[in-house]
Structures are given as C-alpha cells and as structure tokens.
Amino acid sequence: MNHQGRLPKEVYEQLALFRYRIRKFIRFSEEAARAKGLTPQYHQLMLSIMGFQEREHATPKELAERLQITPHACVELIKRCEALGLVQRIPNPEDKRSVLVRLTEYGMGLLEDLSEIHRDELKRAGLLEVTLTEKSR
Numbered sequence: 001m002n003h004q005g006r007l008p009k010e011v012y013e014q015l016a017l018f019r020y021r022i023r024k025f026i027r028f029s030e031e032a033a034r035a036k037g038l039t040p041q042y043h044q045l046m047l048s049i050m051g052f053q054e055r056e057h058a059t060p061k062e063l064a065e066r067l068q069i070t071p072h073a074c075v076e077l078i079k080r081c082e083a084l085g086l087v088q089r090i091p092n093p094e095d096k097r098s099v100l101v102r103l104t105e106y107g108m109g110l111l112e113d114l115s116e117i118h119r120d121e122l123k124r125a126g127l128l129e130v131t132l133t134e135k136s137r
Contacts, residue, residue, distance in 0.1 A: 021125065032117050036110055042081050046111045049087065049103055057102040
C-alpha cells in the first residue's frame with residue numbers, strides 16, 4: 001500500500017457512510033428478529049438455509065461457513081432451532097453419514113414475514129432495487 005500520499009477525504013467519508021448503513025441495517029434486522037420472538041442468530045440460520053441457490057436445505061458444514069461460526073457452535077444452534085420447531089434435520093440422501101437442515105412450515109412462515117420486512121427496509125433505505133418481477137405486479 002502506498003503511504004506517501006493520503007487518500008482523498010471523500011474515500012473516508014464514503015467508507016464511514018457505508019459502515020454506518022451496514023450497522024444501521026444490522027440493528028434493524030436484530031430488532032425485527034426479536035420482535036418475532038427470534039434471536040438474530042436463529043434468523044441468520046434460517047435465512048442461510050434458504051439462501052442457497054436451487055435448493056431449500058443445507059448441511060451443517062455449509063451453514064457454519066455462511067454464519068462464520070465453528071461447526072460445533074453451528075450444530076448447537078441447529079439443535080436450539082430444532083427444539084423450537086423452526087428447522088428439522090433430515091438424512092442426506094447422497095451421504096448417509098450426514099444430515100441436511102431445512103425449515104419447517106412454521107420456520108418458513110416466520111422467515112417469510114421477516115424477509116418481507118427486510119426487503120421493505122432495504123428499499124426504503126435505497127439499498128435494494130425493485131426487481132422486474134415486482135414491477136410487473
């Protein structure tokens with residue numbers, strides 16, 4: 001990195017604004033999850049499960065990576081969510097030694113509500129474009 005010349009002040013302003021917006025959204029997200037009776041970690045786990053393209057399940061290892069937590073911590077988080085009826089573990093048809101995690105109907109309903117709230121907040125903040133599907137409604 002070149003330390004001979006300082007970065008323009010505008011760079012610091014943009015970075016600070018970006019960090020502020022991220023933190024503000026995270027705070028919004030945490031409060032929205034709590035209002036639905038979930039911890040932010042439960043919400044993140046549920047969103048991560050549904051966030052994989054072309055499927056509605058994930059392995060504990062994939063979830064640990066997405067959540068940036070240890071595999072052991074992820075298994076404990078899955079157990080807590082399972083006890084609350086948010087997720088269920090099912091045998092992995094491709095590898096009988098492992099399991100897949102998916103949302104229950106109850107968990108999916110909560111996640112759908114939270115995702116609508118989050119989408120609306122991102123739009124309001126100007127951080128999410130309206131998709132073509134939404135424009136045609």
